[in-house]
Amino acid sequence: MALSREQLAQRVAQELQDGFYVNLGIGIPTLVANYIPEGMQVMLQSENGLLGMGEFPTEETIDADLINAGKQTVTAVDGASFFSSAESFAMIRGGHVDLTVLGAFEVDEQGSIASWMIPGKLIKGMGGAMDLVAGADNIIVTMMHADKKGNSKLLPKCELPLTGFGCIKRVLTDLAFMEIKDGAFHLLERAPGVSVEEIVEKTAGKLVVPEHVPEMTF
Amino acid sequence: MAGLNKVVASYDEALAGLTNDMTVMVGGFGLCGIPEGLIAQMVKTGVTGLTAISNNAGVDDFGLGLLLKSRQIDTMIASYVGENATFEQQMLSGELNVILTPQGTLAEKIRAGGAGIPAFFTATGYGTPVAEGKETREIDGRHYVLEPALTADFALVRAWKADTMGNLVFRKTAANFNPMMATAGKVTVVEAEHIVEPGELDPDHIHTPGIYVDRVIQGKFEKRIEQRTVKSTTDKA
Numbered sequence: 433m434a435l436s437r438e439q440l441a442q443r444v445a446q447e448l449q450d451g452f453y454v455n456l457g458i459g460i461p462t463l464v465a466n467y468i469p470e471g472m473q474v475m476l477q478s479e480n481g482l483l484g485m486g487e488f489p490t491e492e493t494i495d496a497d498l499i500n501a502g503k504q505t506v507t508a509v510d511g512a513s514f515f516s517s518a519e520s521f522a523m524i525r526g527g528h529v530d531l532t533v534l535g536a537f538e539v540d541e542q543g544s545i546a547s548w549m550i551p552g553k554l555i556k557g558m559g560g561a562m563d564l565v566a567g568a569d570n571i572i573v574t575m576m577h578a579d580k581k582g583n584s585k586l587l588p589k590c591e592l593p594l595t596g597f598g599c600i601k602r603v604l605t606d607l608a609f610m611e612i613k614d615g616a617f618h619l620l621e622r623a624p625g626v627s628v629e630e631i632v633e634k635t636a637g638k639l640v641v642p643e644h645v646p647e648m649t650f
Numbered sequence: 651m652a653g654l655n656k657v658v659a660s661y662d663e664a665l666a667g668l669t670n671d672m673t674v675m676v677g678g679f680g681l682c683g684i685p686e687g688l689i690a691q692m693v694k695t696g697v698t699g700l701t702a703i704s705n706n707a708g709v710d711d712f713g714l715g716l717l718l719k720s721r722q723i724d725t726m727i728a729s730y731v732g733e734n735a736t737f738e739q740q741m742l743s744g745e746l747n748v749i750l751t752p753q754g755t756l757a758e759k760i761r762a763g764g765a766g767i768p769a770f771f772t773a774t775g776y777g778t779p780v781a782e783g784k785e786t787r788e789i790d791g792r793h794y795v796l797e798p799a800l801t802a803d804f805a806l807v808r809a810w811k812a813d814t815m816g817n818l819v820f821r822k823t824a825a826n827f828n829p830m831m832a833t834a835g836k837v838t839v840v841e842a843e844h845i846v847e848p849g850e851l852d853p854d855h856i857h858t859p860g861i862y863v864d865r866v867i868q869g870k871f872e873k874r875i876e877q878r879t880v881k882s883t884t885d886k887a
Binding site for chain 2: 520
């Protein structure tokens with residue numbers, strides 16, 4: 433079975449480490465916050481100027497001056513700090529964030545990523561995504577392995593305008609967890625019940641498959 | 651106005667000197683931290699041909715969206731346009747010239763502009779459409795793009811507290827682009843939630859020193875919330 437949105441978030445959460453500062457993108461990455469292991473201390477960075485993002489507020493504590501990068505009202509945890517957008521991107525560009533999780537339309541075997549524009553169809557803007565992929569060393573991209581028609585989103589070369597060039601090293605899709613190195617996707621794990629054959633079939637870019645591909649565990 | 655007292659009494663005074671074809675920076679992230687009254691005043695003045703620099707363009711009927719609707723903006727420099735249908739439509743039709751800029755690069759361009767740095771190298775956007783036509787350089791094995799600084803004729807800023815000399819304190823994530831923009835305007839106008847006397851703000855806690863600020867006006871804010879999310883919906887985030 434392909435992973436659900438919740439399972440994608442759960443699998444990413446397994447990569448968290450105690451003491452990490454983490455930036456979670458909009459969509460599935462946001463859900464990772466729900467699966468931070470008990471007893472682990474992780475600080476969430478929101479690029480609009482908050483380090484130490486907490487859960488959503490109650491009706492009583494809602495504050496128009498306190499939102500996340502998705503413009504949702506949030507809270508701040510004890511030990512949080514607020515700062516300007518310039519300071520926020522100094523953290524990001526300067527490589528101070530330990531883990532960045534974001535979505536994508538396409539990723540290719542060179543580690544390039546496209547996530548901000550579909551010419552003629554959709555122009556949302558890149559927001560902070562270009563800065564995040566350029567500044568972070570430890571990035572996990574969460575995305576669908578293929579579109580609804582079965583066309584692969586893991587390509588030899590991205591077809592859409594790029595967000596970043598050669599900067600992605602790890603990709604988690606609904607079918608597989610992969611590392612990108614030496615110009616190829618390397619299959620690390622497969623979703624429970626998903627065959628290596630299906631992953632091979634739905635990966636257009638070069639894919640290196642080891643002898644044994646373990647199933648993800650949750 | 652006398653000496654270092656920068657408080658003005660009316661929005662007319664606050665935006666005096668704003669004319670057609672000027673460049674205006676407007677603080678805020680989404681609808682959070684926007685100078686609401688100053689935006690309304692820009693609409694009222696009817697100035698056109700503006701170049702607006704702001705992270706977003708508000709929504710269709712609030713924030714900078716109001717100036718798009720009235721077609722007073724020619725060029726928009728922003729990082730994200732997602733929440734505004736008018737923006738997307740004017741951009742696709744070619745009516746509006748849009749320079750999409752990565753958020754961190756935008757913040758730093760403004761910071762640099764205010765700090766007298768004409769341009770800087772950043773890895774952000776290298777190998778993407780953002781770098782097209784720009785100078786690039788390899789430094790220690792990594793590729794960088796030269797990004798010029800940004801300044802503006804007017805910077806419109808929202809602060810939580812201002813003293814009459816223009817020292818500013820921002821609140822929570824309403825700071826966002828406001829502190830940098832305050833430094834990068836030829837005329838910086840601050841719309842504050844509270845105006846206090848000099849000495850009432852602890853000098854250790856001032857985010858923006860008054861030297862950057864030219865005018866201060868007492869604002870009245872609706873503080874509209876773009877996405878009202880509360881605890882019961884946490885699992886649907």
